[in-house]
Amino acid sequence: MARAVTTQRKTINTVIAWIVGFLIFFPILWIFILSFHTEGDAIKHPFEVLTSRWTFESYATVQERSNYFRHFWNSVVISVGSTVIGLIIAVPSAWAMAFVPGRRTKDVLMWMLSTKMLPPVGVLLPIYLICQNLGLLDTRVALVFILMMINLPIIIWMLYTYFREIPGEILEAARMDGASLRNEVIYVLLPMAVPGIASTLLLNIILAWNEAFWTLTLTAAKAAPLTAFIASYSSPEGLFYAKLSAASIMAIAPILIMGWFSQKQLVRGLTFGAVK
Amino acid sequence: MTLTFRALMGATALSAVAMAAQAQDTTLTIATVNNGDMIRMQELAGAFTEETGIALEWVTLEENVLRQRVTQDIATNGGQFDVMTIGTYEAPIWGAQDWLVSLNDLPAEYDVDDLLPAIRNGLTVDGELYAAPFYGESSMVMYRTDLMEAAGLEMPDAPTWDFIKEAAAAMTDKENEVYGICLRGKAGWGENMAFLTAMSNSYGARWFDENWQPQFNTDAWKATLTDYLDLMNNYGPPGASSNGFNENLALFQQGKCGMWIDATVAASFVSNPTDSTVADQVGYALAPDNGLGPRGNWLWAWNLAVPAGSDDVDAAKQFIAWATSKDYTALVAENEGWANVPPGTRTSLYENQEYLDAAPFAQMTLESINAADPTQPTVDPVPYTGVQFVAIPEFQSIGTAVGQAFSAALAGQMSAEDALAQAQALTEREMKRAGYIQ
Amino acid sequence: MGRITLDKVTKAFGEVEVIPPLDLTIEDGEFVVFVGPSGCGKSTLLRLIAGLEDVTSGEIRIDSKPATHLPPAKRGLAMVFQSYALYPHMTVRKNIAFPMKMAGVPEDEQKRRIDAAASALNLTDYLERRPGQLSGGQRQRVAIGRAIVREPAAFLFDEPLSNLDAALRVGMRLEISELHKRLETTMIYVTHDQVEAMTMADKIVVLQKGVIEQVGAPLELYNAPRNKFVAGFIGSPKMNLIEGAEATKHDAQTIGVRPEHLVASTTEGDWKGKVVVSEHLGSDTFLHVEGTGLAELMTVRVGGEFNVNHGDTVYLTPMADKIHRFDAQGLRIA
Incomplete structure (x- = not known):
């Protein structure tokens, strides 16, 4: 329903929205700008930065010094791997909780969420020691597994919410139509939940991509993802803003591009799913 | 649906393949700080690999993160690193804990007596040298x-x-x-x-x-x-x-x-x-x-040390002897000029006229270092x-x-x-x- | 083919028993309607038959074969849901084909049955559309089509018409009745609307609080309700129930007279009252009368030409042979 909003109010709201949006985006923009300057220019007064020479120097240096592709590939394996495995575990769990709730379902859900309230550093030592004893330090297997465990509550919660939106009668109809549980999930539940699953997948890939505590703690060289790549350009001595900015832009670019493309996918998926 | 599913399966399969493809020969993992001298060493370390066949993996971290990571690894005997970059603060503490491998058996041509005494004293516990200075300041x-x-x-x-x-x-x-x-x-x-x-x-x-x-x-x-x-x-x-x-x-x-x-x-x-x-x-x-x-x-120095958990102690020592040697200094001078050699670790550097000419602050650095005594501050x-x-x-x-x-x-x-x-x-x-x- | 027997079936949700032990037999080819007020357990009963709920105790047999513990997919029943429960991501064709795909029916046979169902249900032009692009009535027909092609032992309908508007509802009622005549398959139909029950059923099962109050043909229930509840529930408008002295005259605790079994007159009759509301439907007029001293409000059906207004005095006389008598337990006195 349309609400009466004066043009003046609309204009003010629009301007405010743009300002807030710009303020939130500004740090990333500034990183982008710094990455195209020399170290010397990058620490100048902001106005001087804008007017000083633009250059790809920092990117060249970063490219030369680090094996970007290896870090990138580690990030891909870890984020996609942990999310996909997480989804494989989460779909049946969320199905059970959404469609066959028991007396303790709500408690289980809350308990799962509560694991997110524990600061990760609280379990650092046990997890570190477990990884060490299993010989999993600095391996992608360990990170895939740990990030999967970390994000599992979120994946299950998201799927649970999406599944609950799906009318139970449709699944019952499938059962009446002779579908086994497996077919019910594959032919009816999953296609209807595609937008939800897609956004769960995306969000968790992004979360895993940006995870910087475990990825820094449990990797050294072989399994180090892009977070470690960024971290290696921070320094207490000497100038590093430009190189750090260039490294950051290189690290977030893939996920930004993916987000931008899948945004269209997502919107299409959502309108498609709006049929009820 | 089928498309999504296939994509997911594909991704899983790819990661499995990627995991299988990471076995290698002798490789040293070196934890280091992000500063100019260390970065320069990474660039020049190809020479070491060529010479010895020992491959090097670098983990570059900001000083505080490095300290935390390295401490974690050494305290749990994690064995993730073969060579660690540590400060003069950690060296005596960790040496006393037996967390580091003694470097007293470095070869004669390393010329351990050439190290600046103030720096060397700070890295020695009970007569055992536990870390080799890479640069001092x-x-x-x-x-x-x-x-x-x-x-x-x-x-x-x-x-x-x-x-x-x-x-x-x-x-x-x-x-x-x-x-x-x-x-x-x-x-x-x-x-x-x-x-x-x-x-x-x-x-x-x-x-x-x-x-x-x-x-x-x-x-x-x-x-x-x-x-x-x-x-x-x-x-x-x-x-x-x-x-x-x-x-x-x-x-x-x-x-x-x-x-x-x-x-x-x-x-x-x-x-x-x-x-x-x-x-x-x-x-x-x-x-x-x-x-x-x-x-x-x-008085501060960044030093290279071998943690007790390393499974390639000999190769690690070999690397440290290379990276903190007079020859390495010469290698840097040859490639990047004398002004860029890591300062503050060896007496011989301050007797080198070429270096004194290229680095106007050299004398001041040496005197400053000599003016500090970690045992009698x-x-x-x-x-x-x-x-x-x-x-x-x-x-x-x-x-x-x-x-x-x-x-x-x-x-x-x-x-x-x-x-x-x-x-x-x-x-x-x-x-x-x-x-x-x- | 489609004989369904329930033997001492009970259902409890936790501590709450929604269906006490219940026996019921549905003959092959019968159109049975479960009717009752909301919460009477009629939908639960249907879902027990469908297998969507597990019985707590007792036995269900379909075609004399035990089906109590069969999953819904194995019972050979088809169900049409109140919300239609179509698969929104599939076209109409795929929706209808789904049960056959699950049963492994060959492609050409699938196509033949889809075409037959589509032409019978006027869906031929809509086969490539998605459910979201159809009207309510069309969706309902797709749901029915999906049920037909399975060639089930019995159809189960769970309030299938309650989401349609009144005009469509009458049309669909006829279509379902015709479908039953044509297929001669057992149909179990759940509704809270006694008009649907009366018009469609071969046999009506009246339920209240999980208990079967009466089973019988529509007119049997109309003419000889077994108790006060059935008497009040079947028939529209509701039967007038009268207690007190007037009932005692007939040796009963309560007597009941349907609105159509009262004769009204402006001049004389047994009971005198005042018109509160008169509803003119054209063919008929319903008068709501108060002040008779018998019941709060009495409803009377009179001819369309009977002309009284609010506040007018009317006299009511029951047809002697149409008076239902009930005892203290509310049971019918024959």
Whole structure:
């Protein structure tokens, strides 16, 4: 329903929205700008930065010094791997909780969420020691597994919410139509939940991509993802803003591009799913 | 649906393949800090691999993150690293814990006696050398020759604190954003406390007496902190309580500092014309004193060490011997010029005329390093080693807590007396808790 | 083919028993309607037969074969849901084909059955559309089509018409009745609307609080309700129930007279009252009368030409042979 909003109010709201949006985006923009300057220019007064020479120097240096592709590939394996495995575990769990709730379902859900309230550093030592004893330090297997465990509550919660939106009668109809549980999930539940699953997948890939505590703690060289790549350009001595900015832009670019493309996918998926 | 499913399966399969493809031969994993000399070593290390066939994996981290990661690994015998970059603070502590492999058996051509004694002593525990210095640094006064001249003063080679005060007053021109002196103010044991501890040595102050009793209630500490606060409040830049090395470097390079007392390594940055607007107007002097003997400079080195958990100790030692050798120095000189060789570790470097010609700050660095004695940092005897730190495991947290009190005093949130009283109380508490004192 | 027997079936949700032991037999080819007020357990009963709920105790047999523990897919029943429960991501064709795909029916046979169902249900032009692009009535027909092609032992309808508007509902009622005549398959139909029950059923099962109050043909229930509840529930408008002295005259605790079994007159009759509301439907007029001293409000059906207004006095006389008598337990006195 349309609400009466004066043009003046609309204009003010629009301007405010743009300002807030710009303020939130500004740090990333500034990183982008710094990455195209020399170290010397990058620490100048902001106005001087804008007017000083633009250059790809920092990117060249970063490219030369680090094996970007290896870090990138580690990030891909870890984020996609942990999310996909997480989804494989989460779909049946969320199905059970959404469609066959028991007396303790709500408690289980809350308990799962509560694991997110524990600061990760609280379990650092046990997890570190477990990884060490299993010989999993600095391996992608360990990170895939740990990030999967970390994000599992979120994946299950998201799927649970999406599944609950799906009318139970449709699944019952499938059962009446002779579908086994497996077919019910594959032919009816999953296609209807595609937008939800897609956004769960995306969000968790992004979360895993940006995870910087475990990825820094449990990797050294072989399994180090892009977070470690960024971290290696921070320094207490000497100038590093430009190189750090260039490294950051290189690290977030893939996920930004993916987000931008899948945004269209997502919107299409959502309108498609709006049929009820 | 089928498409999504296939994509997912594909991704899983790919990751499985990727996991299988990571076995290799002898590879050393080296943890290092991100600074110019270390980065340069990474670039030149191809020569080492060619020579020995030993592959190298680099893990470059910011100093504090590195310290945390390396500590974690070594304390749990994690074995993720074969070579670690550690500071002079960790070396004696970890050596005493048997966490590091002794380097006493390095080959004769390594010429261990060539290492600067001040540096070497800081890395030796009970006669065992536990880490090889990669580069060493002290602190000194960097000043603007043009401003000094305009003020009608002349910087002596070895200034006193009184002269520093006089010069700071004369050089300050707040209207034009020129501040007489820039010093560290950011809280942290490796930040403001590194400077203040070193400064306190020249005032005859010490952290602990021979019985581990904290000494912040002494007149020497009071004089140190009062002078520091006076200097910074009257002649320092605004917001100094959050300034560390990088912030002061930026200020100095932009011509906003008359004097800056900080790491000798800064000399190569402030004198580099591509980054610094004042590159040809920089002079150097020893850190100030008060006529009591010790000067207000520190002693720091980044060192390479082999953790006890490494499964390639021999290869690791081989690498360390290469990276801290005279030959490596020559290799850097050949590729990057003498001005870029890692300073502050070997006597022979300071006898090399080519180096002395290329690095105008070389003599000053050597003298600064030699002026510091980690085993006898201040006037009165102390039970610890370390010039700008106390080499006990508890120092990181105590030093940072004291640093916060002093930083708060600089920010005007408390008086010097209160900051000292707080420092004394919390240090006493922590030392009691750790069992040093009753 | 489609004989369904329930033997001492009970259902409890936790501590709450929604269906006490219940026996019921549905003959092959019968159109049975479960009717009752909401919460009477009629939908639960249907879902027990469908297998969507597990019985707590008792036995269900379909074609004399035990089906109590069979999953819904194995019972050979088809169900049409109140919300239609179409698969929104599939076209109409795929929706209808789904049960056959699950049963492994060959492609050409699938196509033949889809075409037959589509033409019977007027869906031929909509086969490539998605459910979201169809009207309510069309969706309902797709749901029915999906049920037909399975060639089930019985159809189960769970209030299938309650989401349609009144006009469509009448049309669909006829279509379902015709479908039953044509297929001669057992149909079990759940509704809370006694009009649907009366018009469609071969056999009506009246339920209240999980208990079967009466089973019988529509007119049997109309003419001889077994108790007060059935008497009140079947027939529209509701039967007038009268207690007290007037009932005692007939040796009963309660007597009941349907509105159509009262004769109204402006001049004389047994009971005198005042018209509160008169509803003119054209063919008929319903008068709501108060002040008779018998019941709060009495409803009377009169001819369309009978002309009284609010406040007018009317006299009511029950047809002697149409008076239902009930005892203290509410049971019918024969």
